[in-house]
Each structure stands twice: as C-alpha cells, then as structure tokens.
Amino acid sequence: MNTPKNVALVVGANGIAGLNLIAHLETLEGWEVIGLSRRGGEARERVRFISVDLLDAEDSRRKLGGLTQVTHIFYAAYQDRPTPVELVAPNVAMLVNVVNAVEPIAKGLQHISLMQGYKVYGAHLGPFKTPARETDAHHMPPEFNVEQQDFLERLQKGKAWTWSAIRPSVVVGYAMGTPMNAALAIGIYAAMSKELGLPLRFPGPPAAYDILLDVTDARLLARATFWAATNPKSANQAFNINNGDQFRWSEMWPKIARMFDMEVAPPLPLSLVDVMADKGPLWDTMVAKHGLARNAYADINPWRHAHGVFSTNFDFLADTTKARRFGFQEHIESEVMFREIFADYRRLKVIP
Structure with missing residues (x-):
C-alpha cells in the first residue's frame, strides 16, 4: 500500500523560514512539497517549484489554480517596504491571492500556517512589553501581521481546515x-x-x-511550524517560538x-x-x-x-510557555x- 501523501505548499520557498521548512519536510515520509517564489528553484525528488508573482491576482490564479491536492499551506512570504503603512497592502494581498487561488479547489486542505514575528507586539516600532505573550493586546494599526491573521480567522469560520500563526524572534x-x-x-x-x-x-x-x-534557530522554527500545523491541539492558535534562552x-x-x-x-x-x-x-x-x-x-x-x-x-524577547503547554518542547x-x-x-x- 502506498503511503498517503500530504502536499505542502510552501510560500516564500527561498526565504530563510521557507528554505529550512522545505529541508525539514524532505526528511519526512509521506510528504511532497511545492515551493512558491518569484525566483523558482531547482526541483528534487519530492520538491518542485513554481515561479509566481503573488502580487498579481491573475498570475496567482493561473499558476496555482491546478493545485487541487494541497493539504497544507505554509505561508512565509514577505515583501519589505519603508513604513508600516506601506507594508500592509502588498503583504496582505500576497496571502489573499494564494489562499483565494488554492483554498476553494483543495478539497483536502487541512491547515494554513502563517509566519509572523514580534512585529505583532510592536517590536519594530520601539520598546514593547517583554516578555511578549500571545495574549498581549494589539497595538494601534496599521499592522500587516494582524490583518493577515484576521483574514484567515474570518475565512476559516465553518471550514474543516484550521490555521496557526507562528511568531519567531530574529530568525x-x-x-x-x-x-x-x-x-x-x-x-x-x-x-x-x-x-x-x-x-x-x-x-x-x-x-x-x-x-x-x-533569537530563533531556523531549523527549530521549521520543526515548530510543522508541529503546529499537524498537532490537533494547536488548531487556530498563535505561538511564540524562540530558542528558549x-x-x-x-x-x-x-x-x-x-x-x-x-x-x-x-x-x-x-x-x-x-x-x-x-x-x-x-x-x-x-x-x-x-x-x-x-x-x-x-x-x-x-x-x-x-x-x-x-x-x-x-x-x-517573548515568552514561549504556551507552545510548551501545547506540546512543543524543543529548544x-x-x-x-x-x-x-x-x-x-x-x-x-x-x-x-
């Protein structure tokens, strides 16, 4: 009997988080990987790449419209801009374009993982409450990480798939x-x-x-991201992830x-x-x-x-006891x- 296949769509495949996540997925039986980036990548036995402009909704629909077998979306793409205001439109649009292209057609979709960071706590704006905790109140918008999570939470209501938000330190x-x-x-x-x-x-x-x-080791981050996406207890939760020291x-x-x-x-x-x-x-x-x-x-x-x-x-710095309570013990x-x-x-x- 063939091993059941999980198909991971890794968005931002050439970034530090996406690259290390793909390396981890390649070590696991029963997983195939599709990597998305503007630059594409070199195909391997269980990994293929699609070059796509995620800021272009039509290009996203055309390139991703056939990915019916995707079971997990790992979103780790990022577009840099000079100011928090300018960060919102492109980073929200890329997530929306990916999800709108894949979620309606991937009938076996189980999970969407969103890579965030300490920006959720205002770390990019100046001194913030430390250690930051997932229950901390949001800061005054604009903040693209929060808008991305809000989009997933709204879309997920009534659906079989779940989401998680991963918040590393400097990776x-x-x-x-x-x-x-x-x-x-x-x-x-x-x-x-x-x-x-x-x-x-x-x-x-x-x-x-x-x-x-x-700080957050990229290899540990990959394992934590996978854990949150495949651990039923972690459904629809956000987790701070760092090295533990x-x-x-x-x-x-x-x-x-x-x-x-x-x-x-x-x-x-x-x-x-x-x-x-x-x-x-x-x-x-x-x-x-x-x-x-x-x-x-x-x-x-x-x-x-x-x-x-x-x-x-x-x-x-941020507190990681929530991840430990839910079962991720690595450090x-x-x-x-x-x-x-x-x-x-x-x-x-x-x-x-």
Missing part, C-alpha cells in the same frame, strides 16, 4: 539570496574583518550591546569572536549598509584566496536587516546554534 540559520539573514551578515562581516586584520567589533551602539534578547550581545559577541579565532574590540556604531557597500573587490579576493563558493557579492545583501538587529537598543542553546550555523557556512564554502 538565524542557513540561507542564501535572502536579505533577512543575520547569521550570514555576522559570518561575512567577521570573515572580512579577519581578512583585514581587524578585531571583531560589534557594529551597533553601546546600549544595543547590553540588551536582553532571544536569552542572552546579551556583550556576552555572546566574544564567544562568536572565538568561533572565528578573533579578538574583540569595543562596540562602534556602524551603518553596515554603508561600510559593506564597497567590499565587492575584497569579497572577490577572498573567494579566490580561500576557494569559496562563487556567490556574487551583489547577491549577498543582508546588511539592512543586520543593521536593524544590531541597532535595537531595548529588550527583545537549543543559542551559542551552540551560532557555532553549528557557522560550521555549515564553512562546510558549504560560503565563508573561510
């Missing part, structure tokens, strides 16, 4: 070609500093060096420096967007000297996201996570 893990990747930024910033004979200097203000924060950069930064065999210097506020803009020639030299994978420097652009991470000068020490991720980048010849 840290392996991914290339995505701008939201603090681990890649740290790895390349450290490697370049070492190449130039410099110590590893925290590039944010002194106040940011001493905040208390948590907290740290200060003032404690973690020297440990990261030791991972690169480097000394540490005091923090100095730097605009990574500006100081890394002219490093293309240095990168090309390093690729040749160290035999690195030929990733074009123009395609490595996590600096704006990293600048925001390292400039945050208020505590940045990882953040120092171990950084060490493993940098080891992956070295193994894949991304950094020396």
